[in-house]
Amino acid sequence: MKLPLHQRRIVNASFSTAHTLLLIEGGYILTLGSNSFGQRGAGHCSPLPTVTLVESMKDRYITNCKCNEQCSLVCSDDNVITFWGTRYGVPELSEADVSKSTMWSAPCRIDVESENNTSAFTNFLASVYKSELVLEPQDILA
Numbered sequence: 210m211k212l213p214l215h216q217r218r219i220v221n222a223s224f225s226t227a228h229t230l231l232l233i234e235g236g237y238i239l240t241l242g243s244n245s246f247g248q249r250g251a252g253h254c255s256p257l258p259t260v261t262l263v264e265s266m267k268d269r270y271i272t273n274c275k276c277n278e279q280c281s282l283v284c285s286d287d288n289v290i291t292f293w294g295t296r297y298g299v300p301e302l303s304e305a306d307v308s309k310s311t312m313w314s315a316p317c318r319i320d321v322e323s324e325n326n327t328s329a330f331t332n333f334l335a336s337v338y339k340s341e342l343v344l345e346p347q348d349i350l351a
Contacts, residue, residue: 214239214262227278231260236270238263238283246279248294250346265346266291283346293346 214237221232228242228249240249241260247253250263266283269291273284280294 215260221274223274223276223281225276225278228276228281230274230276230281230283232271232274232283236272236286238266238271238274240281246295248276248279248281250281250293263346291346 212234214233214235217234217237219231219233223230225242227246228240228244231239231241233239238250239260239262240251240257242249244251244257245254249257249261250265251257251261252265263283266285269285269287269289271283272286275282276294280292282290282292284290
């Protein structure tokens with residue numbers, strides 16, 4: 210029998226002053242706290258009163274999660290880093306990968322030149338600032 214999400218063990222968590230990411234058994238991401246910048250991955254900036262599953266990530270097995278006040282990042286077992294919320298200073302984007310618009314309405318992959326997932330994850334997290342709203346999760350490493 211499959212355990213309901215609320216009965217699964219938390220295996221990792223990331224905290225900011227605005228919101229929290231919880232990685233639970235099975236590779237699912239739950240969020241709680243502020244959603245004023247879309248940092249909870251719901252596809253909008255409206256308040257979310259309860260702990261929420263990031264629906265668009267439920268088909269991926271998430272292995273790591275990080276957040277700051279306005280942005281969330283997750284890493285999946287297929288070596289894809291995905292982000293949502295505000296972003297600034299994204300690693301160099303090629304025109305073939307994504308249009309350089311302020312709002313991305315659908316997930317798109319952005320190849321990042323890096324020898325390993327952990328360093329790409331860390332470098333991208335360090336480059337996230339408070340600009341450009343991204344409401345839908347975006348893949349940045351494939």
